[in-house]
Amino acid sequence: MPDMSHDRKKEEISDWYFTHSDAILKFILLIVRDYQQAEDLTQETFVKAYKHYESFKGTSTPKTWLFSVAHNVTVDYLRRNKPIVLFKDFFGSYSVDKNPLPEDIVEIKEESKELYDAISNLKYSYRKIIILRKMKEFSTREAGEILNWSESKVKSTLSRAMVALEKELNKGGNSNEAISKTAKRS
Incomplete structure (x- = not known):
């Protein structure tokens, strides 16, 4: 500039x-x-x-x-x-x-509490990528810029993070409704 x-x-x-x-x-x-x-x-x-x-x-x-x-x-x-x-x-x-x-x-709405609890139990890199890509709706490229990661690392980490999130939600006996809502975002 x-x-x-x-x-x-x-x-x-x-x-x-x-x-x-x-x-x-x-x-x-x-x-x-x-x-x-x-x-x-x-x-x-x-x-x-x-x-x-x-x-x-x-x-x-x-x-x-x-x-x-x-x-x-x-x-x-x-x-x-x-x-x-x-x-x-x-x-x-x-x-x-x-x-x-x-x-x-x-x-943080009551029905989202389980999702936030599950996200908070994930390892740091998974939490970051879910927050940026699914909650803040940054593109793969933008998330990569923010984290100083390649686009392929963003994609693979997000994929692993979503699996870990689903396991975390299931561990607590939560429905897959919260994960479905998160997965559908950009």
């Missing part, structure tokens, strides 16, 4: 924040399973996007580039805090928060 004034850059990042911060927060939340930490990492994502704005070349969409930044920020966080994050209970972390989350932020 061409050099732009400080004000224009600030305005562009602000627009991107307004447009994409909610989706990025939800993406990070599904990975780290801690609302406060997801908020912090979302903020860090946009600070890094601002600092490294010049690295956005416009070859991908701003959304794809921001999700890539969010992914990298989240991976860095997980590397620093792996033992803490791995043993947190997905829904238990919400109950620690004294202020309940607004429904429009979390959007």
Whole structure:
């Protein structure tokens, strides 16, 4: 992208924040399973996007580039805090928060709880690819850009992840309805 004034850059990042911060927060939340930490990492994502704005070349969409930044920020966080994050209970972390989350932020409906529980039990790479491809509806190419994976790795990992998700859902005695809904998305 061409050099732009400080004000224009600030305005562009602000627009991107307004447009994409909610989706990025939800993406990070599904990975780290801690609302406060997801908020912090979302903020860090946009600070890094601002600092490294010049690295956005416009070859991908701003959304794809921001999700890539969010992914990298989240991976860095997980590397620093792996033992803490791995043993947190997905829904238990919400109950620690004294202020309940607004429904429009979390959007976890009762009938989807089993699906989110099952996804949270999957290994990290499977969780990431299901979230990006099936929940956030990124294309194979876009998911590959975000994760820095080849398209064939995205496809094969997604295939294995969907099998693992189905097993996880069946383990809990859940119907295949949730997996069918997820599999039908892009």
